[in-house]
Amino acid sequence: MEITIEDLPGHTKASLSGRFDTTGAIAIELPFNTLANERRALVIDLSNVTFMSSYGIRVxxxxxxxxxxKGAKLVIFCPDTAVSKVLxxxxxxxxxxxYPTLSAATAAVS
Amino acid sequence: MPELERLTTWLQHVTRGAGLHDDMAFAVQLCLEEAVANIVMYSGLQEAAPIAIEIAHSGGIITATVMDGAPPFDPTQVPLREKPASLEKTRVGELGIHLIRLYSSEMRYERRGDHNLLTLRFDRAKTPAAWA
Structure with missing residues (x-):
């Protein structure tokens, strides 16, 4: 699993890709927590995540x-997939x- | 966790080979990942100890068994997870068995000798709500 971070005007987008299973979630847990600790407005993009387990939800x-x-905003962008059904x-x-669209997720933290 | 990576690869191969619907393949992969992750992470089973997994496919029904030699643990007796009132109050863990309940049609447990035997069934005729 990979995490790509983009600092954009007004918010940060963290795009995750791959399987958010136990192994994948453990791999990104630390950078994800750091991100949640440091940013004020965060959109988590799960559109390229193909699997979600309980450890992924835990993260x-x-x-x-x-x-x-921290008084920050964190929202999830996830289209209607098996992953969104798990959530x-x-x-x-x-x-x-x-949110099912990136624009709606972005608007929610802006 | 190399055991879980091997499990994922094997489950993808098995569910593809069986020609399962995407939703059932997802459910089988999810429930077995949760069951085995629980054993690997929380059971106290020694690292090199075997975990045996069998999957049978018959008449559209998948039956999966997971057997391990860890101390007795009956996941069917774990209390149902209550809906948390808020993010602040929710527990971040203990979701694995909750997901198994949601995504399998049936979960059975027995202690067989020195082993835990967990049996999961996936039956499209008894479609779990989570597949809808």
Missing amino acids: LLRGGKIAMS TRAGTSDLIPV
Whole structure:
């Protein structure tokens, strides 16, 4: 799993790609937490994520908690895929806003 | 975690070879990843100890078994996860068994000798809500 970070006007976009399974989530956990700790407005782009496990959700929730504790905004962009269904069914989307389009996610943190 | 990487590769091969629908293939991969990750990370099983996984496909039903020699652990007895009121109050872990419940049609456990035996069924006729 890879993470690409773009600092854009008004927000930061973190694009994840690959399988957000246990192995992938452990690989990006530290940089993801650092990002959540340092940025004020963060869009997590999951459009190129092909799989989501509980450890992936755990990383997202921890990042969301870190951002909230700093008064920062963190939202997820995830099109309607098997990955977004996992987020919905596990209740993650009730805790961290999930948007089906990048423009909607960006608007939410701007 | 090399064991989980090997599992992923094998599961992708098996589910592709069986010609499963995408949603069922996803469910099988997810539930077995969760079951094995729980054993590898939390059971106290020694690193070199084997974990045996079998998958059978018959009449559109997938039956998967996971057997390990760790101390007894019955995931069917883990309390249902309550819906958290807020991000602040939610626990970040303990989601794996919750996902297995959501994505499998049936989860059974038995202690067989010195081993845990977990059996998961995936039946399109009893489509879990998570597949919809």
